[in-house]
Amino acid sequence: MAHFKKPDEGSWTEHLKIDTEPVSYEDSISPAHYELERDAIFRRTWLNVGRVEQLPKRGSFFTKELDAAGTSVIVARGTDDEVRAFHNVCRHRGNKLVWNDFPREETSGVCRQFTCKYHAWRYDLEGKLVFVQQEQEFFDLDKSKYGLSHVQTEVWEGFIFVNLDPENTTPLREFLGEFAQGIEGYPFHKMTQAHKYRAEIGANWKLFIDAFAEFYHAPILHSGQYMADEARKIQKYGYEALHYDIDGPHSMVSSWGGIAPPHDRAMVKPIEGALRSGLFGPWEFPDVGVATEDLPPAINPTRDKRWGMDSFVFFPNFMLLIWRPNWVLTYHYWPTAYNSHIFEATCYFVPPENAFQRLQQELAVVSFKEYGLQDGNTLEATQTMLESRAVREFPLNDQEVLLRHLHSTARQYVRDHAQRSS
Secondary structure, X not given: OOOOOOOOOOOHHHHOOOOOOXXXXXXXXXXXXXXXXXXXXXXXXXXXXXXXXXXXXXXXEEEEEEHHHOEEEEEEEOOOOOEEEEEOEOOOOOOEOOOOOOOOXXXXXXXXXXXXXXXXXXXXXXXXXXXXXXXXXXXXXXXXXXXXXXXXXXXXXXXXXXXXXXXXXXXXXXXXXXXXXXHOOOOHHHOOEEEEEEEEEOOOHHHHHHHHOOOOOHHHHOHHHOOHHXXXXXXXXXXXXXXXXXXXXXXXXXXXXXXXXXXXXXXXXXXXXXXXXXXXXXXXXXXXXXOHHHOOOOOOOXXXXXXXXXXXXXXXXXXXXXXXXXXXXXXXXXXXXXXXXXXXXXXXXXXXXXXXXXHHHHHHHHHHHHHHHHHHHHHHHHHHXXXXXXXXXXXXXXXXHHHHHHHHHHHHHHHHHHHHHX
Protein backbone atom coordinates (compact mmCIF):
# COMPACT_ATOMS: atom_id res chain seq x y z
CA MET A 1 0.00 0.00 0.00
CA ALA A 2 1.39 3.40 -1.00
CA HIS A 3 2.32 5.86 1.74
CA PHE A 4 2.18 8.85 -0.59
CA LYS A 5 -0.32 9.71 -3.30
CA LYS A 6 0.54 8.85 -6.89
CA PRO A 7 -0.44 11.10 -9.81
CA ASP A 8 -3.82 10.58 -11.46
CA GLU A 9 -2.16 8.59 -14.26
CA GLY A 10 -1.32 5.91 -11.69
CA SER A 11 2.48 6.31 -11.77
CA TRP A 12 5.10 9.04 -11.90
CA THR A 13 6.60 7.46 -15.02
CA GLU A 14 3.35 7.72 -16.95
CA HIS A 15 2.65 11.17 -15.50
CA LEU A 16 5.98 12.43 -16.85
CA LYS A 17 5.28 10.74 -20.21
CA ILE A 18 8.29 8.46 -20.02
CA ASP A 19 8.36 4.99 -21.59
CA THR A 20 7.83 2.08 -19.20
CA GLU A 21 9.53 -0.66 -21.23
CA PRO A 22 12.66 -2.52 -19.99
CA VAL A 23 15.84 -0.51 -20.59
CA SER A 24 19.26 -1.22 -22.08
CA TYR A 25 22.47 -0.05 -20.43
CA GLU A 26 24.58 -0.30 -23.58
CA ASP A 27 25.24 3.44 -23.24
CA SER A 28 27.13 2.69 -20.00
CA ILE A 29 29.32 -0.14 -21.28
CA SER A 30 30.28 0.92 -24.80
CA PRO A 31 33.67 2.63 -25.25
CA ALA A 32 32.51 3.99 -28.61
CA HIS A 33 29.39 5.55 -27.08
CA TYR A 34 31.47 7.14 -24.34
CA GLU A 35 33.63 8.88 -26.95
CA LEU A 36 30.46 10.30 -28.50
CA GLU A 37 29.30 11.53 -25.07
CA ARG A 38 32.58 13.32 -24.50
CA ASP A 39 32.04 15.49 -27.56
CA ALA A 40 28.25 15.81 -27.47
CA ILE A 41 27.86 16.41 -23.73
CA PHE A 42 31.01 17.35 -21.83
CA ARG A 43 32.38 19.67 -24.50
CA ARG A 44 28.99 21.30 -25.15
CA THR A 45 27.11 21.85 -21.86
CA TRP A 46 27.47 24.01 -18.77
CA LEU A 47 29.57 22.25 -16.13
CA ASN A 48 29.73 23.26 -12.48
CA VAL A 49 33.37 23.44 -11.41
CA GLY A 50 33.16 25.04 -7.97
CA ARG A 51 31.85 27.83 -5.77
CA VAL A 52 32.78 31.46 -5.28
CA GLU A 53 33.98 30.75 -1.73
CA GLN A 54 36.95 28.99 -3.35
CA LEU A 55 37.95 32.42 -4.69
CA PRO A 56 37.75 34.56 -1.54
CA LYS A 57 39.83 37.48 -2.81
CA ARG A 58 41.36 38.97 -5.94
CA GLY A 59 44.12 36.74 -7.23
CA SER A 60 42.54 33.55 -5.86
CA PHE A 61 42.50 30.66 -8.32
CA PHE A 62 41.95 26.94 -8.64
CA THR A 63 42.34 24.43 -11.44
CA LYS A 64 39.86 21.80 -12.57
CA GLU A 65 40.74 18.69 -14.56
CA LEU A 66 38.02 17.89 -17.11
CA ASP A 67 39.17 14.55 -18.44
CA ALA A 68 35.97 13.83 -20.35
CA ALA A 69 36.43 17.07 -22.28
CA GLY A 70 40.16 16.52 -22.71
CA THR A 71 41.27 19.71 -20.99
CA SER A 72 42.17 21.47 -17.75
CA VAL A 73 40.89 24.92 -16.79
CA ILE A 74 42.06 27.70 -14.49
CA VAL A 75 39.31 29.53 -12.61
CA ALA A 76 40.41 32.86 -11.15
CA ARG A 77 39.12 36.05 -9.54
CA GLY A 78 40.62 39.00 -11.41
CA THR A 79 41.81 42.35 -10.16
CA ASP A 80 38.39 43.69 -11.21
CA ASP A 81 36.73 41.07 -8.94
CA GLU A 82 35.30 39.17 -11.93
CA VAL A 83 35.41 35.37 -12.03
CA ARG A 84 36.92 34.02 -15.23
CA ALA A 85 38.09 30.67 -16.59
CA PHE A 86 40.86 29.86 -19.05
CA HIS A 87 42.19 26.75 -20.70
CA ASN A 88 45.20 25.77 -18.60
CA VAL A 89 47.69 25.96 -21.47
CA CYS A 90 50.59 28.30 -22.19
CA ARG A 91 50.37 29.96 -25.61
CA HIS A 92 54.07 29.44 -26.30
CA ARG A 93 54.64 25.68 -26.53
CA GLY A 94 51.48 24.26 -25.04
CA ASN A 95 52.79 23.40 -21.58
CA LYS A 96 50.24 23.11 -18.80
CA LEU A 97 50.42 26.55 -17.23
CA VAL A 98 49.33 26.05 -13.60
CA TRP A 99 50.36 22.92 -11.72
CA ASN A 100 52.60 21.89 -8.85
CA ASP A 101 54.58 18.66 -8.55
CA PHE A 102 52.18 16.42 -10.47
CA PRO A 103 50.73 17.75 -13.75
CA ARG A 104 47.47 15.79 -13.48
CA GLU A 105 46.63 16.94 -9.96
CA GLU A 106 44.43 19.96 -9.26
CA THR A 107 45.79 22.90 -7.32
CA SER A 108 44.74 26.24 -5.90
CA GLY A 109 46.25 29.38 -4.41
CA VAL A 110 46.65 33.12 -4.72
CA CYS A 111 48.89 34.97 -7.19
CA ARG A 112 49.32 38.16 -9.17
CA GLN A 113 50.27 36.46 -12.42
CA PHE A 114 50.43 32.97 -13.90
CA THR A 115 53.98 31.99 -14.90
CA CYS A 116 54.78 29.04 -17.13
CA LYS A 117 57.31 26.64 -15.60
CA TYR A 118 58.86 25.89 -19.00
CA HIS A 119 59.95 29.28 -20.40
CA ALA A 120 58.53 31.79 -17.88
CA TRP A 121 55.89 33.42 -20.09
CA ARG A 122 53.57 35.36 -17.75
CA TYR A 123 49.86 36.15 -17.91
CA ASP A 124 47.81 38.48 -15.73
CA LEU A 125 44.63 37.49 -13.91
CA GLU A 126 42.52 38.65 -16.85
CA GLY A 127 44.44 36.33 -19.19
CA LYS A 128 46.62 38.89 -20.98
CA LEU A 129 50.17 37.94 -21.96
CA VAL A 130 52.35 40.45 -20.07
CA PHE A 131 55.89 39.07 -20.28
CA VAL A 132 57.89 37.00 -22.78
CA GLN A 133 61.34 35.76 -21.85
CA GLN A 134 63.87 37.11 -24.42
CA GLU A 135 61.08 38.66 -26.43
CA GLN A 136 63.60 40.03 -28.93
CA GLU A 137 64.30 36.47 -30.13
CA PHE A 138 60.81 36.15 -31.60
CA PHE A 139 59.65 37.35 -35.01
CA ASP A 140 57.26 40.33 -34.85
CA LEU A 141 55.54 38.88 -31.79
CA ASP A 142 52.32 40.73 -30.94
CA LYS A 143 51.63 39.87 -27.29
CA SER A 144 48.02 41.05 -27.59
CA LYS A 145 47.32 38.03 -29.83
CA TYR A 146 48.66 35.45 -27.37
CA GLY A 147 46.62 35.81 -24.24
CA LEU A 148 45.14 32.80 -22.50
CA SER A 149 42.28 31.01 -24.22
CA HIS A 150 39.10 32.09 -22.47
CA VAL A 151 36.33 29.70 -21.44
CA GLN A 152 32.73 30.89 -21.08
CA THR A 153 32.11 31.39 -17.36
CA GLU A 154 28.95 32.30 -15.43
CA VAL A 155 27.92 32.19 -11.78
CA TRP A 156 24.52 31.06 -10.49
CA GLU A 157 23.74 31.41 -6.78
CA GLY A 158 27.48 31.23 -6.01
CA PHE A 159 28.07 28.12 -8.14
CA ILE A 160 30.68 28.65 -10.89
CA PHE A 161 29.96 27.06 -14.28
CA VAL A 162 32.02 26.83 -17.46
CA ASN A 163 31.06 25.94 -21.03
CA LEU A 164 33.83 24.72 -23.31
CA ASP A 165 31.86 25.18 -26.53
CA PRO A 166 33.07 28.42 -28.18
CA GLU A 167 29.86 28.47 -30.22
CA ASN A 168 27.53 28.21 -27.23
CA THR A 169 24.86 30.92 -27.16
CA THR A 170 22.67 29.59 -24.32
CA PRO A 171 23.09 31.58 -21.09
CA LEU A 172 23.63 29.52 -17.95
CA ARG A 173 20.37 30.52 -16.25
CA GLU A 174 18.39 29.57 -19.36
CA PHE A 175 20.17 26.21 -19.53
CA LEU A 176 19.50 25.44 -15.86
CA GLY A 177 15.81 26.08 -16.44
CA GLU A 178 12.83 26.25 -14.13
CA PHE A 179 14.33 24.27 -11.25
CA ALA A 180 17.20 26.73 -10.88
CA GLN A 181 14.89 29.73 -11.13
CA GLY A 182 12.71 28.17 -8.44
CA ILE A 183 15.71 27.64 -6.14
CA GLU A 184 17.06 31.19 -6.43
CA GLY A 185 17.15 33.02 -3.14
CA TYR A 186 18.10 29.98 -1.07
CA PRO A 187 20.86 31.06 1.39
CA PHE A 188 23.75 29.05 -0.05
CA HIS A 189 26.09 31.91 0.86
CA LYS A 190 25.55 31.24 4.57
CA MET A 191 26.73 27.63 4.31
CA THR A 192 30.47 28.15 4.11
CA GLN A 193 31.64 25.25 6.30
CA ALA A 194 32.60 22.73 3.62
CA HIS A 195 33.65 19.09 4.00
CA LYS A 196 34.80 17.32 0.84
CA TYR A 197 35.65 13.82 -0.24
CA ARG A 198 36.64 12.27 -3.54
CA ALA A 199 36.83 8.71 -4.86
CA GLU A 200 37.81 6.91 -8.04
CA ILE A 201 34.88 4.68 -9.03
CA GLY A 202 35.14 1.76 -11.45
CA ALA A 203 31.76 2.40 -13.05
CA ASN A 204 30.20 4.55 -15.74
CA TRP A 205 29.36 8.07 -14.57
CA LYS A 206 25.64 7.67 -15.22
CA LEU A 207 25.38 4.56 -13.04
CA PHE A 208 26.37 6.51 -9.92
CA ILE A 209 23.82 9.23 -10.73
CA ASP A 210 21.32 6.38 -11.04
CA ALA A 211 22.19 5.24 -7.53
CA PHE A 212 21.42 8.64 -6.02
CA ALA A 213 18.39 9.35 -8.22
CA GLU A 214 16.44 6.56 -6.52
CA PHE A 215 16.14 5.47 -2.91
CA TYR A 216 14.51 2.14 -3.66
CA HIS A 217 17.84 0.53 -2.75
CA ALA A 218 18.32 2.31 0.58
CA PRO A 219 16.28 0.04 2.89
CA ILE A 220 18.14 -3.01 1.54
CA LEU A 221 21.70 -2.00 0.68
CA HIS A 222 22.15 0.28 3.69
CA SER A 223 20.20 -1.68 6.31
CA GLY A 224 23.44 -3.29 7.49
CA GLN A 225 24.40 0.08 8.98
CA TYR A 226 21.78 -0.36 11.68
CA MET A 227 20.87 -2.66 14.53
CA ALA A 228 18.42 -5.45 13.74
CA ASP A 229 15.30 -3.67 15.00
CA GLU A 230 16.10 -0.52 13.05
CA ALA A 231 16.93 -2.50 9.90
CA ARG A 232 13.60 -4.32 10.07
CA LYS A 233 11.78 -1.02 10.54
CA ILE A 234 13.44 0.45 7.45
CA GLN A 235 12.73 -2.63 5.33
CA LYS A 236 9.12 -2.68 6.54
CA TYR A 237 8.44 0.76 5.15
CA GLY A 238 10.53 0.55 2.00
CA TYR A 239 10.77 3.84 0.18
CA GLU A 240 8.50 6.16 -1.77
CA ALA A 241 8.99 9.78 -2.78
CA LEU A 242 6.76 12.78 -2.27
CA HIS A 243 7.25 14.13 -5.77
CA TYR A 244 9.20 13.64 -9.02
CA ASP A 245 9.61 16.14 -11.85
CA ILE A 246 11.65 16.80 -14.98
CA ASP A 247 12.51 20.00 -16.84
CA GLY A 248 14.27 19.47 -20.14
CA PRO A 249 17.47 17.52 -19.39
CA HIS A 250 17.19 18.13 -15.63
CA SER A 251 15.24 16.24 -12.98
CA MET A 252 14.38 16.23 -9.29
CA VAL A 253 12.96 14.04 -6.54
CA SER A 254 11.44 15.39 -3.35
CA SER A 255 11.65 13.07 -0.35
CA TRP A 256 10.49 12.68 3.20
CA GLY A 257 13.52 12.55 5.47
CA GLY A 258 14.32 11.08 8.81
CA ILE A 259 10.67 10.50 9.70
CA ALA A 260 9.20 7.25 8.44
CA PRO A 261 5.49 7.06 7.69
CA PRO A 262 3.49 7.78 9.63
CA HIS A 263 5.63 9.57 12.25
CA ASP A 264 8.34 7.54 13.97
CA ARG A 265 11.99 8.46 13.38
CA ALA A 266 13.78 5.90 11.21
CA MET A 267 17.48 5.12 10.73
CA VAL A 268 18.86 5.97 14.17
CA LYS A 269 22.08 4.56 15.62
CA PRO A 270 23.08 5.05 19.26
CA ILE A 271 25.70 7.64 18.33
CA GLU A 272 23.11 9.50 16.29
CA GLY A 273 20.82 9.69 19.30
CA ALA A 274 23.68 10.98 21.44
CA LEU A 275 24.77 13.68 18.98
CA ARG A 276 21.29 14.38 17.60
CA SER A 277 22.63 14.08 14.08
CA GLY A 278 23.21 11.51 11.37
CA LEU A 279 22.49 10.74 7.75
CA PHE A 280 19.94 13.54 7.43
CA GLY A 281 22.15 16.07 9.18
CA PRO A 282 21.90 17.77 12.60
CA TRP A 283 18.43 17.55 14.13
CA GLU A 284 18.49 21.18 15.23
CA PHE A 285 18.16 23.66 12.37
CA PRO A 286 20.54 26.63 12.23
CA ASP A 287 18.96 30.00 11.47
CA VAL A 288 19.52 30.82 7.79
CA GLY A 289 17.06 33.71 7.59
CA VAL A 290 14.23 31.81 5.92
CA ALA A 291 11.62 29.54 7.49
CA THR A 292 10.95 26.07 6.10
CA GLU A 293 7.48 27.10 4.94
CA ASP A 294 8.92 30.14 3.12
CA LEU A 295 11.59 28.34 1.08
CA PRO A 296 11.80 29.15 -2.65
CA PRO A 297 9.05 27.40 -4.65
CA ALA A 298 11.14 24.66 -6.27
CA ILE A 299 12.18 23.39 -2.83
CA ASN A 300 9.61 21.06 -1.26
CA PRO A 301 7.29 21.82 -4.19
CA THR A 302 4.36 19.96 -2.60
CA ARG A 303 4.83 21.82 0.71
CA ASP A 304 4.44 18.49 2.49
CA LYS A 305 5.06 18.66 6.25
CA ARG A 306 6.92 15.34 6.07
CA TRP A 307 9.46 16.78 3.63
CA GLY A 308 13.12 16.14 4.39
CA MET A 309 15.20 16.68 1.26
CA ASP A 310 15.12 17.59 -2.43
CA SER A 311 17.63 16.17 -4.90
CA PHE A 312 18.13 18.07 -8.17
CA VAL A 313 20.08 16.60 -11.09
CA PHE A 314 21.37 19.39 -13.30
CA PHE A 315 22.49 17.65 -16.46
CA PRO A 316 24.98 16.35 -17.10
CA ASN A 317 26.82 15.66 -13.84
CA PHE A 318 25.89 18.09 -11.06
CA MET A 319 23.57 16.94 -8.27
CA LEU A 320 22.34 19.43 -5.66
CA LEU A 321 20.66 18.18 -2.47
CA ILE A 322 18.90 20.67 -0.20
CA TRP A 323 18.08 19.34 3.26
CA ARG A 324 15.34 20.42 5.62
CA PRO A 325 17.81 20.94 8.53
CA ASN A 326 19.35 23.83 6.52
CA TRP A 327 22.40 22.29 4.93
CA VAL A 328 23.41 21.35 1.38
CA LEU A 329 25.16 18.44 -0.28
CA THR A 330 26.57 18.40 -3.81
CA TYR A 331 27.69 15.49 -5.94
CA HIS A 332 29.80 15.62 -9.09
CA TYR A 333 30.54 12.72 -11.45
CA TRP A 334 33.58 13.36 -13.69
CA PRO A 335 34.08 10.63 -16.34
CA THR A 336 37.58 9.30 -16.95
CA ALA A 337 36.62 6.37 -19.23
CA TYR A 338 33.50 4.49 -20.27
CA ASN A 339 33.81 2.39 -17.11
CA SER A 340 35.33 4.80 -14.57
CA HIS A 341 34.82 8.26 -13.12
CA ILE A 342 35.84 10.56 -10.28
CA PHE A 343 33.09 11.02 -7.69
CA GLU A 344 33.18 14.18 -5.59
CA ALA A 345 30.91 15.06 -2.69
CA THR A 346 30.82 18.28 -0.66
CA CYS A 347 28.74 18.93 2.46
CA TYR A 348 27.97 22.61 3.16
CA PHE A 349 26.91 23.78 6.62
CA VAL A 350 26.41 27.03 8.46
CA PRO A 351 29.70 27.38 10.41
CA PRO A 352 29.38 25.67 13.81
CA GLU A 353 29.21 27.87 16.89
CA ASN A 354 30.69 25.31 19.29
CA ALA A 355 32.36 21.91 19.48
CA PHE A 356 29.08 20.01 19.80
CA GLN A 357 27.75 21.50 16.57
CA ARG A 358 31.03 20.65 14.86
CA LEU A 359 30.66 17.03 15.97
CA GLN A 360 27.08 16.98 14.71
CA GLN A 361 28.22 18.15 11.30
CA GLU A 362 31.13 15.74 11.14
CA LEU A 363 28.85 12.81 12.03
CA ALA A 364 26.66 13.71 9.05
CA VAL A 365 29.74 13.88 6.82
CA VAL A 366 31.18 10.52 7.85
CA SER A 367 27.73 8.94 7.60
CA PHE A 368 27.52 9.98 3.97
CA LYS A 369 31.00 8.68 3.35
CA GLU A 370 30.03 5.24 4.65
CA TYR A 371 26.89 5.14 2.54
CA GLY A 372 28.83 6.35 -0.48
CA LEU A 373 31.39 3.57 -0.07
CA GLN A 374 28.59 1.01 -0.08
CA ASP A 375 27.10 2.53 -3.22
CA GLY A 376 30.45 2.77 -5.00
CA ASN A 377 31.34 -0.82 -4.24
CA THR A 378 27.98 -2.04 -5.53
CA LEU A 379 28.31 0.02 -8.72
CA GLU A 380 31.61 -1.59 -9.59
CA ALA A 381 29.89 -4.97 -9.33
CA THR A 382 27.10 -3.65 -11.55
CA GLN A 383 29.55 -2.40 -14.17
CA THR A 384 31.35 -5.74 -14.47
CA MET A 385 28.16 -7.70 -15.04
CA LEU A 386 26.60 -5.20 -17.41
CA GLU A 387 29.74 -5.52 -19.51
CA SER A 388 29.22 -9.29 -19.69
CA ARG A 389 26.10 -8.56 -21.78
CA ALA A 390 24.66 -11.81 -20.44
CA VAL A 391 21.48 -9.80 -19.86
CA ARG A 392 20.71 -6.84 -22.09
CA GLU A 393 17.38 -5.45 -20.87
CA PHE A 394 16.27 -4.57 -17.36
CA PRO A 395 12.90 -3.62 -15.84
CA LEU A 396 12.72 -0.40 -13.83
CA ASN A 397 10.01 0.50 -11.33
CA ASP A 398 8.21 3.78 -10.78
CA GLN A 399 10.77 4.97 -8.22
CA GLU A 400 13.43 4.62 -10.91
CA VAL A 401 11.77 7.06 -13.28
CA LEU A 402 14.68 9.52 -13.16
CA LEU A 403 17.07 6.78 -14.30
CA ARG A 404 15.05 6.36 -17.45
CA HIS A 405 15.11 10.11 -17.99
CA LEU A 406 18.90 10.45 -17.48
CA HIS A 407 19.89 7.74 -19.93
CA SER A 408 17.31 8.86 -22.48
CA THR A 409 18.58 12.44 -22.22
CA ALA A 410 22.24 11.45 -22.63
CA ARG A 411 21.44 9.35 -25.68
CA GLN A 412 19.41 12.20 -27.18
CA TYR A 413 22.33 14.61 -26.76
CA VAL A 414 24.51 12.18 -28.69
CA ARG A 415 21.94 11.80 -31.47
CA ASP A 416 21.35 15.55 -31.74
CA HIS A 417 25.06 16.31 -31.93
CA ALA A 418 25.54 13.65 -34.63
CA GLN A 419 22.80 15.25 -36.72
CA ARG A 420 24.31 18.72 -36.35
CA SER A 421 27.73 17.39 -37.35
CA SER A 422 26.52 15.46 -40.41
